[in-house]
Amino acid sequence: xxxxxxxxxxxxxxxxxxxxxxxxxxxxxxxxxxxxxxxxxxxxxxxxxxxxxxxxxxxxxxxxxxxxxxxxxxxxxxxxxxxxxxxxxxxxxxxxxxxxxxxxxxxxxxxxxxxxxxxxxxxxxxxxxxxxxxxxxx
Ligand code: 5GP
Ligand code: ZN
Numbered sequence: 001x002x003x004x005x006x007x008x009x010x011x012x013x014x015x016x017x018x019x020x021x022x023x024x025x026x027x028x029x030x031x032x033x034x035x036x037x038x039x040x041x042x043x044x045x046x047x048x049x050x051x052x053x054x055x056x057x058x059x060x061x062x063x064x065x066x067x068x069x070x071x072x073x074x075x076x077x078x079x080x081x082x083x084x085x086x087x088x089x090x091x092x093x094x095x096x097x098x099x100x101x102x103x104x105x106x107x108x109x110x111x112x113x114x115x116x117x118x119x120x121x122x123x124x125x126x127x128x129x130x131x132x133x134x135x136x137x138x
Pocket of ligand 2: 003006007008009010047048049098099
């Protein structure tokens with residue numbers, strides 16, 4: 001998806017409407033059009049970056065720095081018991097809109113919106129091996 005076809009860039013430009021929650025120089029927040037709970041909010045960079053590792057730290061910091069305020073407002077207004085903050089990166093991780101965004105998903109106790117994800121245990125030595133691979137890329 002190129003920048004010119006990007007739905008979120010069109011929302012930033014005002015050519016596609018949104019239900020706006022918050023805006024500043026670098027950040028826009030609006031209600032998700034397909035919510036998984038009431039108040040499900042998207043917080044996006046105004047500038048187009050496909051995903052987190054393509055975004056510069058200044059812009060990412062601008063988004064992250066407003067998350068406490070927006071998560072507090074969303075969860076208080078929805079009388080949520082908790083909330084998830086999700087950032088899907090890449091198709092394999094469920095990212096459909098290739099413009100970096102954080103989902104804020106208000107949650108109620110026992111709402112069943114997400115279950116626990118399946119987990120497994122590393123065999124002996126595997127965790128260290130993987131950590132070394134990752135560290136080599138830092
Ligand atoms: P992703 O799967 O990429 O992490 O999530 C993209 C989200 O964007 C989805 O939850 C979807 O409902 C939302 N979305 C897609 N198009 C629009 C739109 O035009 N307006 C709004 N407000 N949300 C959208
Ligand atoms: Zn975009």
